[in-house]
Structure formats: structure tokens, C-alpha cells
Amino acid sequence: MSLKRRVTADEHLLDTAHSEEWKQKAAWRVMKIQAEFVEGFDTLEAAELGDAIGVYGSARTNVDGDEYKLGIELGRKLGEAGFSVITGGGPGAMEAANRGAADAGVKSVGLGIELPFEQGINPYVDIQLDFHYFFVRKVMFLKYSCGFCALPGGYGTMDELFESLTLVQTEKVGKFPIALIGTDFWGGLVDWLRDVMVREGKIGPDDVNLLLVTDDLDEAVEHMKSGRK
Numbered sequence: 001m002s003l004k005r006r007v008t009a010d011e012h013l014l015d016t017a018h019s020e021e022w023k024q025k026a027a028w029r030v031m032k033i034q035a036e037f038v039e040g041f042d043t044l045e046a047a048e049l050g051d052a053i054g055v056y057g058s059a060r061t062n063v064d065g066d067e068y069k070l071g072i073e074l075g076r077k078l079g080e081a082g083f084s085v086i087t088g089g090g091p092g093a094m095e096a097a098n099r100g101a102a103d104a105g106v107k108s109v110g111l112g113i114e115l116p117f118e119q120g121i122n123p124y125v126d127i128q129l130d131f132h133y134f135f136v137r138k139v140m141f142l143k144y145s146c147g148f149c150a151l152p153g154g155y156g157t158m159d160e161l162f163e164s165l166t167l168v169q170t171e172k173v174g175k176f177p178i179a180l181i182g183t184d185f186w187g188g189l190v191d192w193l194r195d196v197m198v199r200e201g202k203i204g205p206d207d208v209n210l211l212l213v214t215d216d217l218d219e220a221v222e223h224m225k226s227g228r229k
């Protein structure tokens with residue numbers, strides 16, 4: 001099935017052409033962004049999530065594969081430990097984590113994002129929000145999570161992971177725990193952080209310790225408990 005590409009709100013906002021039409025609508029875009037923040041805060045405050053863990057991970061994780069099973073297991077174990085689970089609400093690893101959370105009977109949140117090709121929210125989400133702007137959605141992840149787990153993923157996962165890490169490193173937010181699940185997948189990145197970034201003085205040696213890299217979901221969940229409010 002071929003999907004029709006549409007122009008998204010993010011694209012309009014970031015348009016560099018600065019046409020007359022853009023100038024006329026610029027102020028209205030600010031209102032739209034503001035409305036998105038208000039709706040996000042309203043919905044998530046009303047949801048009373050308690051302690052929640054943000055789970056990042058690939059939209060392309062195959063439903064039939066071991067990584068998907070790992071995502072379900074992670075969502076379930078987080079739920080059994082009393083955490084709500086927040087994901088991007090999409091397919092793949094996000095769906096798996098929402099599914100595990102739903103199995104455990106805890107709140108399963110999907111922060112959906114408008115994309116050029118319609119994806120739809122996964123069916124295991126029970127609290128759904130749809131954002132036009134990636135940056136508004138990121139604020140919701142950070143405000144309503146007390147820790148983060150990253151399953152194997154691509155650019156989107158890296159973006160979310162490094163945004164969280166930067167906020168902890170710069171002490172813009174309190175120290176919340178961050179776990180990378182899957183030593184085979186993440187090991188090379190963490191080696192590179194240590195061998196290149198630390199050696200070149202771009203980060204401090206302790207900055208690498210902001211990440212727990214593990215295959216053990218119980219260890220990851222235990223680590224998340226250090227973020228409880």
C-alpha cells in the first residue's frame with residue numbers, strides 16, 4: 001500500500017522560504033504551539049501517572065523478533081514494579097513496551113507525532129496524545145518520566161536519548177536514571193563515548209557513567225527505581 005505524503009506542521013514552522021503567507025501565519029503558529037503545550041500538560045496531569053518511565057526504541061522493530069519480545073518484557077516488568085510507561089505511541093519497540101505495560105495493567109501512554117506518512121497510534125496505548133511538534137512532545141517525555149530506558153533504535157531513539165543525557169549532564173534536570181537495553185547493540189556506542197569523546201576531552205569520564213548498559217531487565221528496572229519521586 002502506498003501512503004500519501006503530507007506536509008507537516010513542523011515543516012511549515014521550519015520553512016526557510018519566509019514567504020508572505022508564512023509571515024502572516026507566524027503568530028498563529030505560536031498559538032498552535034502554545035495550545036499543544038496546554039493540551040499535553042492538561043491531559044498528563046489529569047492522567048495521574050505517578051512514577052512513569054519513558055521508553056525509547058525503534059519504530060522498525062519487527063513484531064516477530066526477539067527485540068519486540070524484549071520490549072514487551074520490559075514494559076511488563078516496569079508495570080509490575082509500579083511504573084506507568086510512556087512511549088512515542090508508534091509501532092515497533094514503542095508498541096512492544098506499551099503492550100507489556102497494558103499486560104501488567106498499568107497506564108500505557110503514547111505521545112504520538114504527526115509524520116509525513118500516516119502511522120497511527122499502536123493499539124496498546126490507553127492514554128493518547130497527538131503532537132504536531134517534536135519539541136513539544138519531548139518536553140512531555142521529560143516532564144512526566146522519572147527515568148528512561150532505550151531499546152535498540154535509530155536516529156529518533158538517539159535524538160531522544162541524547163536530549164535526556166544532555167539535560168542530566170548539564171544539571172538542567174535532576175539526575176534521572178537512563179538504561180540502555182542490549183549490550184550487543186549499545187556496547188559499540190558506549191565504547192566510542194569512552195574511547196573517543198572522553199579521550200578527546202569532549203565529555204568527562206563520569207559522564208559515561210550516566211548510562212547503565214545491560215541485558216538484564218531486572219537490573220534496568222531496579223535502576224529506574226532510583227528515579228522514583
Ligand SMILES: C/C(=C\CNc1ncnc2c1ncn2[C@@H]1O[C@H](COP(=O)(O)O)[C@@H](O)[C@H]1O)CO
Pocket residue numbers: 055056057058059060087088089090091094112113115119152153154155156157158160
Ligand atoms: C518511520 C516509521 C514510523 C514512524 N512512527 C513513529 N511514531 C511515533 N514515534 C516515532 C516514530 N518514529 C520515530 N518516533 C520517535 O523516535 C523514536 C524511534 O525512532 P527510530 O529512528 O525508529 O529509532 C521513538 O522513541 C519515538 O519517540 C516506520 O519506519
